[in-house]
Structure formats: C-alpha cells, structure tokens
Amino acid sequence: MHPAYSVIFFTTLSGAGYGLLSWLALGLLVGTLSPGAIEGFIALGLGLVLVTTGLLASALHLGRPERALKAFAEWRTSWLSREGVLAVVTYIPATLLGLLWFALDPHDISYLLLAALLAVGAIATVWCTGMIYASLPTIRAWNHGLVTPVYIVLSLSTGGLFLIVIRGFAQTTSSAEILFVLALLLVSWGAKTTYWSSINRAQKNWTAGAATGLGHLGKVRLLEQPHSQANYVMREMGYDIARKHADKLRQISSATLFVLPIFCLLFMLAVPNAFGILAAIVALISAAVGVFMERWLFFAEAQHVVTLYYGAQTA
C-alpha cells in the first residue's frame, strides 16, 4: 500500500494526542493530577493541538476536503465514519475540561465524569483508527488481530512521552508515571515485534490462479498489463518494498521507537536530576522518528490482493 504522508502524520500525531489526553484523564481519575495544575492545562492544550493537527492532515488526504463533514454520516457500517464521530465527541469533554480547568474545585469530584468521558473517547477513537485497517480482508498484513491493539499501545506510549516532558518542565516528574509509560513501551515493543514476525510467517494463500479462476488450467502469469503506464490501482495498492530494506527499517524503527526511549526513561528513574528533562526530550524526539517509520512500514509492507491481477503470484 502506498504510504501517504497525510495519513502517516494523521495517525501518528492524533495517536499521540489521544494518548496524551488519555494520560491526562487517567491522572485526574486516579488523583495524580488535579484540576488547576498548570501542567495539566498544558497537557490538555497540547493534546488538542496534536489531535487537531492530525485531523487536518487527514483532511488533506481527501480528494474533496471541503466535504469532510459528510464523513460523519455512516457510523452504522463504517469504521472511518465512527472514528470521525468519536473524534468530534471527544472534543466535548476535552473542551469543557479546558474551559473549566482553573475554575474547577478539586474537592468537587464531578469533573471526574468529564475525565472518564475523555479517556473513553480518546481510546475509542484510536480503536476505530485501528479497525479501519484491521477490518479489511483484502490486505493480509492489516487484517490481523494485533493491528488495533498496537495502534492503542503506541498511542498511549507516544502520548505518555509527551506527558513526561511536560511534567519535566513543570518539575513535577512522577516516578510512577514514568514506570507506567516504560511498561507500555515494553508492551508496544513486544506486540510490534510479534506482529512483524507474524506477518513474516503468514501464508500467502491468495494466488493469481485463484484471483482469475484459471488456476485449474495451470500456472497463471500476467502477460500484459491493461495499459502501458501504472494506473491508480497500481499506484495506490501496488506499492512494494524490498524485504531487505524493510528489515533494516524495522530495526531502525525499533531502536528509535522503543530501545532509546526505554533507556532514557530508565536513566530518569535511576538518576533523578536536572538531566532528567533532557532525557525525556531525547526519548520523545527519538520515539517521534521511530513511530513515523513504524507507520510508514505499516503501509509499505502491506500487500493488497488486487496485486494478483497486476503480476503478483501470491498475496
């Protein structure tokens, strides 16, 4: 599949944004954050900026961005529509919390309802993003049980790194939070590695013979394409990356998205000093590079069944 930058920016930015909003909401729920705290307000604002930037990037992917609002119509059947609806719904508790942030009484716990709605909305939106891909049987690498969970844990991991940086600047670093983000990074690493080795091993059961229904007559090979130049289907669905390159990119992605941030967080836990904020920033920048590569690979490595009509032997 063609890795479109608009979709990569959308899923990574809004993923981190929803992750950050989830951490904020969970912090309010468990009491590690209280309304009125400046770092909470910054986290909320930055979360909304990330989410909004991502959503605007996704509109750039549309052929008719001016009609984007029509996408809320078919939430009954379409995961894309559900994602849009939930993204908008999630703005409601987030905006209310932001408007009331400095007015809320920490002893009046009614804001916990807003926090709960925000956490559920943010995670459910990322769930829908994952399901857009995971629900397509035409793309083996996406129609996989780990796709949606990986979207969620990566969203929480990258959002958590944003929170740690904000906490660092506000000098309210919490070891418990770092530990939780560390645990999520480890879970993400494990899940992503399992996913990668699983799609490596996957049997490519669809064949050109099955696609044409001519397999019973012998081996089916493409003799001539319908047209001399690549068409939309080939440009969009026929993107192919050499396995050798993919392996190298997976390694770089793992190192930047998981290994270096985990090392940085361990450093913060072990040596709580003024360098902590530096370590947090390094972890965030490194993970940003890594998650961008991870998302690029998610598209580039995914083979669509339609390639069987355009020369692929198996899919």
Add this chain to the structure above:
Amino acid sequence: MTALPETTAKKLGLVIDLDTCVGCQACATSCKEWNAGGYSAPLSDIDPYGADPHGTWLNRVHGFEVGEGTNSRSVHFPRSCLHCEEPACVTVCPTGASYKRMEDGIVLVDPDTCIGCKLCSWACPYGAREYDYIDGVMKKCTLCVDRIYNKTLAEDDRVPACVRACPTSARHFGDLSDPESDVSKLVADRQGYQLLPEMGFNPTNRYLPPRDRRDKQMDLAEHLSQGAFAPATGTRPTSPPENETNVTERFFRWADKMLTR
C-alpha cells in the same frame, strides 16, 4: 445509506466469456468513451500526451498466460466492477456516497457526496474502483445505468457500452437473479464462476471459463478420420457433386463461396 439492501429485485450483471474474448480492448475504449460523457463524467486523464500518461478507466483488459509449454495459452481477461451482493466498498464508505440499488443491485458512487477518501478502493479485492485524481472522487463501473434504462436510445443500444461494442459477443448483460434469463442459462451451460468467492463479497458478474483446446476435445486420429485437416475447398460434404449441378446451382455455389470468404 451504506447499509446494504437485504435483497434486490433484480441482480443485473455481466457474464464475460473468457473463451471468445480476443483482448481487442473495444469494451474498454467504448466504456471510456461513453462514461467520459455520462454519469461518471469526467473520466480524467493525466499527462495524456506526455511520458507517463494514465487516467481513470472503469473497465480494463488484462492478458494472462496460463499453463506451461505446449499446454500454455493466452487468456484475455476483462475486469470491471462485479456489482457484488455484499460489497465491502459500500459498507466502508463514511459518507453514504457508495450505495447498492435495491431495484437492480447496481453499485454506484454519488459523485456529489464522495469525499475522495479512497477507502472503498482499499476494500475492493478486484481493483474495480479507480480514483479520479482531477475530479477528486472515486469512479467505478455503473453498468451504464444511463444507457440501460434510456428510452431515447434504440432498444438494441440499451445495454452497457462494453457489451454493445464487443465484436465477438464475449460480453453478456442481464438479470442473474432470474434463472430463465439468457445470462443465467449461459452461466449454467458453461459453468460460469465468480471471482474470489472465498472473499465473501458474492460478486454478481460471472466469468465463463475457456473451453478445452480442440486437441484436447478429441484425439488426433479422430480429427484426421473426420477430415479435420483436409483442404477446405471443394470437399464440403453438403455440396452436391460438380457434375450433378445446373447453371443456377453453380451460380449459387459460386455466390456462397464468394460471400463466405
């Protein structure tokens, strides 16, 4: 509304004969010609006279080689929307621009509602949907919905443009829900099949498999005994012997020979 109708009154579709298709591209070009001015207009082309010309086509003819060595053969393979009974391209659509008609089962895109998110093209295993880079919306085969009910056209022309154009009658159009229709009978006679039925989208269109090669249908000795390789002239068993004919009969035979050249 992208929820699918439970049943459709008709199941209009195409039956494509891979035995008689010669890959002439007449269906693809006449499709482009009709639809560039019809429901799907415009069907944009990009860089049409440049180094990388490409554009939106609703019907494309692929060429496959099937089998090995002396058993191999070319199969021309026209591919367009199969108007599935359970099309995922419709259910994934966030706007309701994609829909399946209750009256005849045709799958259409409303060009005024489509936002060009391209998700439907990802959901289709058959490559039936092509995005129009200039128009910014998705295009697909309409089964020439603007021809088949068009009372301003002569009755013969009220079939999809590809069917009308096919010089070898390899394309047939009709109601596949009616077991008595010509297309249904053709499918029954020739073991017509669906593409990738395992995907679960239940395509309406059917493909008729290539017939066995003639040398497989009977062995060579049989061929020879039937005079299959004898010179074609003057040995037609239906022609009366030369000496039994009068001038009129000889004239008709001559005319027949001329006309059947």
